[in-house]
Amino acid sequence: MSFLRATFRISTPLRAHPRATCISPGTPQNDDFHVLMFGAGDAMFGTDEGPWNISSKLEHRLGPRLKVDALIDFNGPRAEGRLTTKRESFVHEAYNDTVVLPDIEEFKRRVEAGILKEPRAIFVATPPQARGGLGPDNNLEVKINELFPNSAIFTEKPIATGIPADQSVGEAKAVGAMLATQHKAPISVGYVLRYLKAVQEMKRIIKENNLTVMATNARYVTAYEMALKTDWWDKTKMQGPIIEQGTHICDLSRYFGGEIEIETVAAHSLEAHEKPGHLSKTNYDKSAVLDANRIPRATAASWKYESGAVGTLLHATALHGKDYAIEIEVYADGYQLILSDPFGSPAIHVRKPGSDIAEIHPTPGDDPFQTEMDTFIDTVENVDPAVKILSSYEDAAKTYELTWAVRKSSEESTKRLNKKYNRV
Template sequence: MASRRPSSNLEMTSTIPNRRGSERRGSDRRGSGFSSRRPSIDPSRLIPMDKASHVGGTDDFNVVFIGAGNIMFGSDEGPWNHSFRFEHKLGLRLKVVALIDPAIERARAVLQKKCDSFVVSAYQGTRVFKTLDDFVKNMSSKDRPRAVIVGSPPMFRGTIQPGRDVEMQILKYFPGVAMFIEKPIATGPKAEIEQAFTIAKRISDSKAVCSVGYMLRYLKAVQMMKRIIEENDLTVMATIARYACAYEAIAKLDWWDKSKSAGPIVEQGTHFCDLSRYFGGEVDISSVTAHSLEWDENAGHLSKMSVDESQIAPENRIPRVTAATWKYDSGAVGSFTHVATLQGHNYSCELEVHADGYSLKLVNPYVQPMLYVRKPGDDHEQMITFPDDDPFFSEISNLIDIIEDIEEDPEAAQILSTYEDACKTYELTWAIREASERSRDAKLARSKAAAEAVKEST
């Protein structure tokens, strides 16, 4: 597609990087450019937050937070809370120079809570702005950030369009400054995917550190799976992922509306599509097939919804089940099933990775990860648990270590999810959604044709 022309003060290339697996190269440690470094971390280096030491030094570490919502400051709904991890990693060095959110009152409220706590030194000088432009117009040289953390809703980023181009704005105003960007990178229409790849190219060319928040890659269990594969020189033959969400607890109407959230595969299943790619490699997008169970089919009724779905246009209501399969460029096969069927609060999620003689099964990664390993010569599975693992802290700790570490340690951590890599996961989730919608439309067309044939025969 032809990219929309960016504004004149954000000149950029419209070149889209090749995304096929035959061109695959490992990301370098900083998350930009390419090198031969392997995309994994020694599991023993992933330590709990309470065992980690603050980063040394006495100089301030300036940070800008974009977004004052739950992902940045936490909630009762989940373990996310980036500010909490930054506070523990940087200690007294942390200085949040700006909190940017159009909801000024909400931003001021969360900021006040921080100033009333023991981390006041990080926030007593924080200023609140509606936009990044406002901050730049009012900042001084001492406010220049070392990192910009983007936790705004995905519908407001991931494009080159004004108002939804925060990544491009950061590159413009703060060249070379590190970025952390939440996932999915966007939830706009499928036609905008190429714009995300344009952003990826600009980030790569800038050589700036950039990490995307696919925190499950930083699980100790996931890195142990990587180590088993590498140490035994295994070739992955299949990935099998399943994500069952507790729909009763999802009371946000926008989540149930495809026109707002882009649907459960793009918005929620993205983590498991990403993990599948992490182990299986690049996906042949043309091979993706999928089927869905829709809200208006006999089996699609849900009895304990917390929202009034009648407020959503019928064509925008989400499927209850989506099941997809695809081929990796290596020849391996991948599959993913997302279901909105569980009640209560706990989700049920698993990922299996199969290779010759080996079965690696990750269970319950969000709450209490367990890894089941079956090896050649043993019909029984070994179960390994990982108490106190915190992938949210590991991804933030890893990011800061890379920003701070000028001399490369061959054993040091690296960025596990670059922006370009996240674009490929985004592309896969959209391919699954589109494939399921094509199969649904084909079924409706067949049903309509059959009904018309019966009508004509009578």
């Protein structure tokens, strides 16, 4: 059932906020922009499953200035295949000299030898279990800071998927604090929905009307037919859909509602073995996932914000086809603000004092992924001091903490019920 009410009125589409085109004195805008990429997977090079594609947005922003010096990935043949595709396209000049390397240490050796350039920016789209921590297998950000403290960092969300949970969250926060105090260049985390025109309009309405948020209500329902990666269906690999995917609306909830009293988080899940959790259209290798490791089919959670406001969340793996069902409602005295379809045709639905009819403001052509990339590059090149990155590493660590709190609470609830009813 949709969160949207049947009574509404179509209003004027939102226009993009004007972006500055002035160039700060001394900012090179015609020089080559040297880049290091981590990860040859879908987040970096695109997929039919969704619009995420870091390389495409980077190419669009920098054009012929882009020079990708190296691609680091544990799967060399896959990385070479990605580069072959790029070299056969109109953006081939950016990748003609790209080398595939096994690790950042080898890249550093080549930079010191004068073979490769020190990168202006490093783009990280490795599996999250390989980053966001302090151990030898997941301390990528620590290594980047040690070897390239002057290179900007763009990293995908979530910032980690480590275990045990408390240790992983603590380490992610420590990494964030280290970067905030030691790293000498901009850092952005890919919580792309913050960059939607509709989201920024909702923030503007709240600010200009001096509103205090009372409640948030978020929903993220996955269309699962195209989810082919076995690891995604195994909660021991990617730590489940709340941490890997629902993190987007957990982050938006925090963006609107503020900091959360983590101890108030309470959640329940529909598990895969329960009758309502049967899915008829899965296309992954089910034999590769143990029954005990199968992801929950739905999770409902609630919490209290430090302000006193309340928040709720529903994540489900339920729909067929390709389009997800995603909405977030924000309530304040006299106001209902709803963001709908953020990855498809985003719109903001506004009900305000003086009318029971919600006005709908479409945002045709909005591309938050491009806005996010443009903001990052503009910040790196100091194009306009007014342009601000919307998701810092320290802030992203708090979203990561929330997602783990939801998962842990839901699992504790499942254990209590299993014990009560003598379930295996």
